Structures are given as structure tokens and as C-alpha cells.
Amino acid sequence: MLYKSTRGRGDTVTASQAIVKGIAEDGGLYVPQEIPKIDSTLESLGEMNYRELAFYIMKKYFDDFSDEELRQCVEGAYDEKFEDPLIAPLNYKAGVHFLELYHGKTLAFKDMALSILPYLMKTAAKKAGISKEIVILTATSGDTGKAALEGFDSVEGTRIIVFYPKDGVSEIQRVQMAVQEGRNTFVVGIDGNFDDAQSGVKEIFADEEFNRLLLENGFMFSSANSINIGRLVPQIVYYVYTYAQLLKAGRIASGENINVVVPTGNFGNILAAYYAKCMGIPIGRLICASNKNKVLADFMNTGVYDRRREFYVTNSPSMDILISSNLERFLYELSGRSEEVVSGLMEKLKKEGVYEINDEMKERLKLVYGGFADEAETIDAIKEVYEGFGYVMDTHTAVAYVVNKKYKEETGDIRAAVIASTASPFKFPKSINEALHFADSDADEFEMVQELSKKMNLRIPKGIQDLDKKEIRHKTTCGKDEMRDVIRKFLGIE
């Protein structure tokens, strides 16, 4: 299995090389030369536990890993760090199946891939003959940073540096990062917003002189963001797992189509569901749910992607995004795997901020239904599902719930629906409180967590238990122009 760039000009590389590099030289994303097929019956997959299935699926993509290497990666990642022994349990409530992807350490679905990426990267670097220490640079608006820190904590041969906007994350998110353990982890609050952190990191990746300085000192940079194929493939596993488990439980019949509903930001999670479909999982419609930043919903309905619009800060912040990088991999498939078409569209997006796909692609795009929910609809849905069914959704999951409801009303489609639940309600207690009123509205987030637990009779996830009593280990802050100095200091480079 080899990987090539969606834009067609980079080298063809092995899985290991694609994981270590992260992004292709021509700026495109790595895609497998062919999406592999599932070659066992779906019934037999139902007999596998999460780890066994993860091995089975990932082996098809990362075939230059030996069985033993891959098994070690899988077993290191999906262990008792996850509070539910099923890793990705299904919960049938309000007529839909909630696929709970938030039982990892940081309470968001990012843990599903970021708990294995460090193992994959370390193994891949060894296979590619890289002796340098890998330095992961990440800019975060909240969820990715903490999940990457937990993943790379104490992983030999790696260091991780996370930059976050000092005043731009929630209290819980900030403290989660500031108390991070691990001698190889570094967290820095920058004076600026998320875009400043993000563009600072991008500039450093592209700074040849600085990269040379690192190499001379025994280091190389890599990335843990969702364009890395090492993050996409682990996400395919839970869609296959879900189908096999539904089948096993008799909730669906053999071969029956299900719909998959995904609250979407960077288009990584829903793309993994599409890959699962290509591999042979019977998926009917993919339902792409956006918040008020509905650039994707508009695209699904018109075939026009237009980022020239106002950016909104919403109560589902992990979906506040106007450029969905993983959409590029989907465009590649929609165009019949045409590098020319993808390069052209990406060029237009960069230059003009807008592009339109051709009629043939529009026809194929009908596979995806796009819809959106505003903040009030999101809050109402949390209330409705709690009052009707005693189940507490987080804001991102609630966006998906609303869009699925609109979809059903519009189409009358009654197929079984699986909603990707991407975060624990404990991560966004302020918004949940707006819907359910379990605490004083002026209480701080830590008090709200306690009240949410008490009033709703929910156990506080381990990841945030006693968070406010932990030692603050990371206090570094810097200006946006001082990021290089901070990195040198962390790495001990004079």
C-alpha cells in the first residue's frame, strides 16, 4: 500500500513515510493509492473486540508495519486509559444510536486517534531510519492540544510543544493543558488569538533556516493535526466497529444501510465514515452537521465552497472553522481521483476564497446531506433530549442531533441513524447549564462540573476529576514573535 498526494506532484511514499511527513511536499494530503476492502464477513467482525478490529483495519493501510509493531501500537493506545472497556460504546436514546467517542483521557473524540498517533509515529520514524528526536508542534483552540499532549506524554524519542491563545480557550481547557505531566511536554500561552498561534506554527514549519538549526541539534519537526494520515485511519475503525456491533445485537439486518451523522469542523471524522463505506460498510447517507459557521452545509447544497464570510464564535467551538482541510481528500474521490481537478480547486480557494465543483462531482456529492443548527436550536435540543430521555448531550453532539432531525423531516428516511458523539458534556458545562439550569449562572466551570455530576447523577470523568487541585506546571507565555525563542529554550538550543 503506497500513498500519493491529492495534488499529484509529490513522491509516492510508504505509510511510514506519510505518517512521519504529515503533509506532501506539494502541499497536498496523502491518500492511499486504493482504499482497501474488508475481506471478512461483517458478522465475523462482530466477534472482534475494539483492539482486534483496530489491528485488522489498520493493517490494511499501514502494511509496512509488522504485525508485532502494529499490535504494540494498538495495545498501547486502547487500554484502560479509556473509561469504557468497549472504547467506543453505543447508547440508544431518543430513537438514535449515540456513538460515544469521548471516553478517553481528554473527554473529546480527538483521543480516538491521538492516543495511537504517537505510537505510529515512533514506529514509523524507526522504520524510515530517522534517528532525530521528533518535535511535534501544535497550535490549538482547545481540544487537539490536550489530546496531543496526553498522547505524546513520555513517549520516547518525541517532544511536544503546544501553543494556545492565552485568553481564547475555556477555563477547563486551559487548566487541562497547564497541569500536563511528562518531561517531554511544553505548553505555551501566546498573546494573540488562535489564528496567530496557527500561522506562527505554519511559518516555523516552513522556515528552512530554523529547520536546519534543529537538524544540527538532533531534532526534526512533525505535525499531529488531522491532515496526517496517521490520524485519519484510526478513525475508520469505530465506524466499522459500530456497524458490526449493531449487526451482532440484531438492531440491523445483514446488509442493511445505516446513516451516519457527524458534527463537522475540519471534515476528518466524517471522511473516516466515507472511507468505511468505501471499504464495504453499508452506509446510506452521510449527514454533515455544521453550526452557524455553515460553509460545509452550503457546499453540500450548492456545490460552491465559499469561505468569504463572517466567522462566528459559537457554543460548539471545536466546529468554528471556515477552511475544512480534509475536504480536499473527499474532493479527490468526488473527482474520480483527479489530481488536476483538486489542484485547480485548491488554487482557486487560496486565490479567490471560493470554488465550484463540476456537475459530475455535484452528482456524487448527493451522498452527503448538509445541514446546520444555530446556538438556540443546539441549547433547545440538549433540553429536549434530557427532559424526554434523561440523556445529556454536549453541544457538538446536539448540533448533529438537530441536523439529523431536520434531515428526517425533509426526506422521511427512516434508516437507523448513528450520531458521532464527539465530546463529553463535562467539557462544556457553561453551555449545558444554559439548557439544563443545574447551577448558578455565575458559578465557575469547576463548580458547574460538580453540580452537573450531582444533579444529573453522572460520574465526573477521570480526566477532569480534581483538575482544579492539580499543580500548575506550565506557566510560560510569550508574544507571537517570540515562538522561536521559546522553542529553542525548551530544546536547549543556544
Ligand SMILES: *Cc1c(COP(=O)(O)O)cnc(C)c1O
Ligand atoms: C474536532 C472536533 C469536531 C470536529 O471534527 P472534525 O474531524 O474536525 O470534523 C467536532 N466536535 C468536537 C468536540 C471536536 O473536538
